[in-house]
Amino acid sequence: MHQIQHLQQLVNQAIAGKTFKGEPAELYDPINYIMSLGGKRLRPVLLLMATDLFSGSVLKALEPAVAIELFHNFTLVHDDIMDKAPLRRGKPTVHAKWNENVAILSGDVMLVEAYRLMMNTEDQVLRQVLDVFNETAAGVCRGQQIDMNFEQEDGITIPEYLEMIRLKTAVLLAASLRIGALLGGAAADDAGKLYKFGESLGIAFQLQDDILDVYGDPEKFGKQTGGDIIANKKTWLLLKSRELAEGLDEEELNYWFNESDAGPSEKVRAVTAVFDRLGIRTLAEAEMNDHAEHALQQLEAIPVPAERKKLLREFAEQLLVREN
Amino acid sequence: MHQIQHLQQLVNQAIAGKTFKGEPAELYDPINYIMSLGGKRLRPVLLLMATDLFSGSVLKALEPAVAIELFHNFTLVHDDIMDKAPLRRGKPTVHAKWNENVAILSGDVMLVEAYRLMMNTEDQVLRQVLDVFNETAAGVCRGQQIDMNFEQEDGITIPEYLEMIRLKTAVLLAASLRIGALLGGAAADDAGKLYKFGESLGIAFQLQDDILDVYGDPEKFGKQTGGDIIANKKTWLLLKSRELAEGLDEEELNYWFNESDAGPSEKVRAVTAVFDRLGIRTLAEAEMNDHAEHALQQLEAIPVPAERKKLLREFAEQLLVREN
Known part of the structure; x- marks a missing residue:
């Protein structure tokens, strides 16, 4: 191997x-x-x-x-x-x-x-x-x-x-x-299971990217956090927060989304605070873990000795705990 | 057929x-x-x-x-x-x-x-x-x-x-x-001959395009002639005229090439006159015919009854007498 x-x-x-x-x-x-x-x-x-x-x-x-x-x-x-x-x-x-x-x-x-x-x-x-x-x-x-x-x-x-x-x-x-x-x-069937493994892994990977952009350690992440928030990027976190926000939280999200003159760090702080109040990070991590879980199940189902699949499992796990 | x-x-x-x-x-x-x-x-x-x-x-x-x-x-x-x-x-x-x-x-x-x-x-x-x-x-x-x-x-x-x-x-x-x-x-060899037929035909076709842009009948050609001259496009005709022009002809080509304020129809008339003095049209047609000739020779050499090749020959001939 x-x-x-x-x-x-x-x-x-x-x-x-x-x-x-x-x-x-x-x-x-x-x-x-x-x-x-x-x-x-x-x-x-x-x-x-x-x-x-x-x-x-x-x-x-x-x-x-x-x-x-x-x-x-x-x-x-x-x-x-x-x-x-x-x-x-x-x-x-x-x-x-x-x-x-x-x-x-x-x-x-x-x-x-x-x-x-x-x-x-x-x-x-x-x-x-x-x-x-x-x-x-x-x-x-x-x-x-x-x-x-x-x-x-x-x-x-x-x-x-x-x-x-x-x-x-x-x-x-x-x-x-x-x-x-x-x-x-x-066999076609096994190649198909591996495809689904990759598909779910890829979705989990992108969700992690969305999470790290807000919550990553800037030093390990390799870039300043909050870029997606500043750019009004419609990430999973933003979409979920809009789905859940009510009252003052909703108003605040709208305000920052439409405010182009705001200081970037002020905007990042304020939007992150809304995310925090709504528990968006936990929800995003749960969604990411669902996809990662599904990926690993597909890998399990391939009729090859577990020993031979160790590397792919390891790779998937490395990919999803990365902070860069 | x-x-x-x-x-x-x-x-x-x-x-x-x-x-x-x-x-x-x-x-x-x-x-x-x-x-x-x-x-x-x-x-x-x-x-x-x-x-x-x-x-x-x-x-x-x-x-x-x-x-x-x-x-x-x-x-x-x-x-x-x-x-x-x-x-x-x-x-x-x-x-x-x-x-x-x-x-x-x-x-x-x-x-x-x-x-x-x-x-x-x-x-x-x-x-x-x-x-x-x-x-x-x-x-x-x-x-x-x-x-x-x-x-x-x-x-x-x-x-x-x-x-x-x-x-x-x-x-x-x-x-x-x-x-x-x-x-x-x-067979690969015959497919190769047909490839060369197409290659030479394509070059002849493009040369004809260059010729028609200057000498085509605007009604049959479907657009105003002289577009390449106005755009300073380095066609076969322009390159050949530059190769051959001396004295006043050379000076005139340079003048019109660098003159961006000239009236387009004046420029087309003047450059075409230089082409005419140098016999560019005849030379371009000779080059075109060489390639067309070479194309037809390749077609001839394919060991298939002449009758079956009639359509391709006809198509090549139509392509090269088109005025649009």
Whole structure:
């Protein structure tokens, strides 16, 4: 069995060894740039763990693992244009460093190259793997569009929010696991259980992100807390608090939501106080734990010795106690 | 054997029957919109003709044919953002009708959906077909980036220009034919000849476009001539005239190239007069004919009865005497 850090290393080596070369440079430099910015490599590591789970080996899944990371980075490049984000992992985004046209087009090439790398599979699973990849890629785009629509919409419900984060975040984690399982020779049913494990894990992961943005330790979290509150982001915490708030709490939430001249730290303090009065943190943690629980049940149900599933369980637990 | 118009009808019916449905609407409405704007459906018709050539049937190639048209329209949607084009086929472009974010993201989904449709092949050709598609998709992106770079560059040579139009225009026509051939069960060698036929035909087609922009009959061409001259577009005609011009002609080309306050019709008249003195039209037509000739030789060399190749020859000839 491989250690998590070992798998991360393996992925990083594979990425470092795969310089995207080609003319013109404007098209390929941004790919190498964004891929070299690092990150936790969650998706390729999950893919490799899934292959390992069913086949006891990971090397044959290395190119599809890089493909998943490349796809993920394609979505970051295009999302950053749409969100007008200046920074990604502390460095200038592709459209900021080059320009929007370069970011659109090199993003397009990344998607194509992701397909190319994803095809490094045995013939008998090629179609299945690409079916999962197509479905997932369309789902991630849908999630991004729904997220953008939410900015303009009022009255978003918690189920609608959960469906958005399922598409935007969870299905790609889930697909990484399903593809890894297929590459490892898993039966369709078992690959499906692993998919559901990833889906629930991904939702729990995003909910934790929402919680940490308000309640995380800034030093461990790596950024100032309260960013979502300042940006009026419709997170699970905000939506739940609006659902529950009455009287003065409701009035206060409305006031801060519409007050654009307020000092940011004052706004964060006041909105967090409302959250606290309504017990939002506990509720959010309960919802997160439900999804995490459901994830682990799916993992349990896969007919593989518990010993072999230890790493995935460990990984899930690490993911959900992280503070960064 | 199928008639060209019949094949166009078949493609249009297949496109009309394939409404892209899904949530949210912002993602799928633009796909149906751009696909319904029409066009000559060159690429899918070429694909179907190639399948027909080797198998005597076209129906099994219909979904990949739609995939090629969808891919082509994806490139139009993203290119129109980059070129800040307000109109496409006389109608508002996607980014003008919705916004840039919608155009980026619905374009991304079109690329994914193109892969999905392209996979409607028999298992034994799936990998080959997708290899061609990947290679081509990356090539088209490269062509677009080179074209954008040309706007900022001086001293572009004719061979560099031909390589740019090969990537930006010709390889997709060529790939349509190669994929159609593979779907029709062609040997790799014959599919390769048909690819080269398409590549040379595509270059000839683009050169004709350059010629028509200056010398076309505005009524038949469907738009005012001289647009490339007004926009200082580095077409084959401009590059060749710069290569040949001396003395007063050279001075005049430079003057008009750098003169942004000139009346457009005055500029078109003056630059066209320089082209005329240098015999650019004849030279451009000779270059175009060379490529067309080379295309037809490739077609000749395919070991299929001449009778069966009549339609492709006819199509190539129609394409190159069009005035619109």
